[in-house]
Structures are given as C-alpha cells and as structure tokens.
Amino acid sequence: MEAFDEWLHGPATWIATTPLSRFIQEQHAYAFATLETLHLIGMTLMLGAIVAFDLRVLGLAKSIPPAALHRLIPWGVAGFILNVVTGSLFVIAHPHQYLFDPAFRVKMVLILIAGLNVLAFYGTAFAELKAAPAGADLPLRSQVITAVSLVAWVGVLVCGGLVTSGYFG
C-alpha cells in the first residue's frame, strides 16, 4: 500500500494541474455546494429505489408485485449516473483529498462489489423475479443477491459521509 500511495502522488498531482481541475477549483464555493447538493439528491434517488426494491425482494410489502417496484430502478440508475458525474468532479478538483482517504477507497471497492452484484442479479435472478406475482416469496438466490446489494450500497453511503465529514482527514 505504501508503494501504491507513493506512486499515486504522481497521477494525483497531474490531475490537479489539468485545466478542468483548475476550472472547478476557481469556481465560487457555491458552485461546489451546488455539486454537493446534486450528489446528495442522486444518493437519495439511489437509496429510495434500492430500499424499496430490495426490501420487497427480502419479504416486506409483499402485496406489491416485484416487477412493478422494479420500475423504480431507472430512477436509481439516474441517481447513480448523476453521482458518477458529480463525484468525478470532486475528485478531479481535489484529487489528494479523496484518493488517499481510506473511507474513499473502501467506498470505491464497495461500488465495484455492488456493480458486480448487479451483473449477478440480472444474469441469474431477474427472470424468476419478473415472473413473481403479488404476495410471492422470492427464491433464496434472489434474496442473497439482494441482501448483498443492500449492505454494499448502504456501506457506499456511509463511507461517503465519512469522506465528506473528514473523519479520516
């Protein structure tokens, strides 16, 4: 990790000197506050979609057909895209502040895990879930994948909070 940290200083310093990084750094603090607000709104869209859908798969609100609740997922995806864009702008503006923060690194690993889990979900569980009617219990495989999703995304959010509030900074 130490060798990696040492190597990372190179790219981090390069990012901080790019025109885009300079441009964001030069903006008024309110521009940053606006980006942060958009990031929080994106996070809320994701959490809202994930909590409702995942808890249905795990057995809450069984009167709702899972396929109907799956229509929330595009809202969550929109939130994710918004957050990849705004989050990248934070890192580009202040690479040293983020890239060396342990909470930021754990957050990136959790996003990777959550992303692979999404592939596992659509590769194996989605078909049976789509066919499930209101009131149905879902197979164990769907529930396990969904539990991983819930834990990983909540972890992403908590790590994000620790990054922002400078817990390790």
Added chain:
Amino acid sequence: VDPFFAWIEDGAFSTAFRESEFAFPLSLTAHVFSVALVAGTSLPVALRLAGYLRGVPLAGLMRYLPIFWIGLVVSTVSGGLLLIGYPTKTLTNPLFYVKVAAILAAIWVMWTARRSVGSPTAAELSPARARVMGLSLIGLWAVVIAAGRLLAYTYSRLMVGF
C-alpha cells in the same frame, strides 16, 4: 438571544461535542444517511402519487412507512446533536428555518397520503390532488437537501464569540 446561544455553547455537552474528534463527523454521517432514508422512502410514494408507478398500490407502499419514521427519529436526534454543538451557526441562518418548514410540510403530505389509504372511511385522493401532493413531496425534499447542504456554506456567525 446571544446569552441563550452562549449558555448552550458553554455547556459541558456542547463543548465536548466540538472538542471530540469523532462526534461531529459521525453525527453528520448519521444525519446525511437518515435524511436520505426519509427522503428516499418518500420517493416511491411521491412517484406513485404523481402517477409514475401505476402498477404499484399506494397501500402497499405504506409498509415502508416505519422506515420513514425511524429515519425521521434518527435525523432529528443527529440534527439535534449538531444543533447543540453549533447553535449560533445554525439558528442565526434563515435557511435553517426554511429547512424545518419544508420538513414539516413533507411530513404533512406523507401523513395525508397515509390517511387516504387503508381504512374504510378513508377519503379517496383525486388524481389531480394526488399529483400535486407527489410533485410537492419531491420538491420539498429537494429544498430540505439543498438547504441542509448550504447551511455549511452560508452561516454568518460560527459561535457567539466569533
């Protein structure tokens, strides 16, 4: 009101909160997460009211309401801790009152939606009224989130002394 702010700030709890290394970051993280949970669990209800999730029964969505209330309790407690730590910073900023008003209005909309389902005497919401309620709910939470984030940028005084 300065003596009142000073009284809170000089209190043992408020002082300990500011001096602690972890109290502020952990309270803020808990606050951000719980507000996202409250606004996030409002989202399916708001979208359903606004007419975007037609296959989803509104009564079914009310099963998520306990999460909304738990999030509200956690965000009030964590927000209360932040407030006790920095009363002058928060209470002298008009945005704080905008945030509180928007939260109360959002709770009222959720409560109205809750009362419209479930019981035999419940008054059915007209589609037009439901649409206004759903769109206002989304707008109100956006105001809460924006005002909350801007509180960190727009304060005029941090503490009574400076």
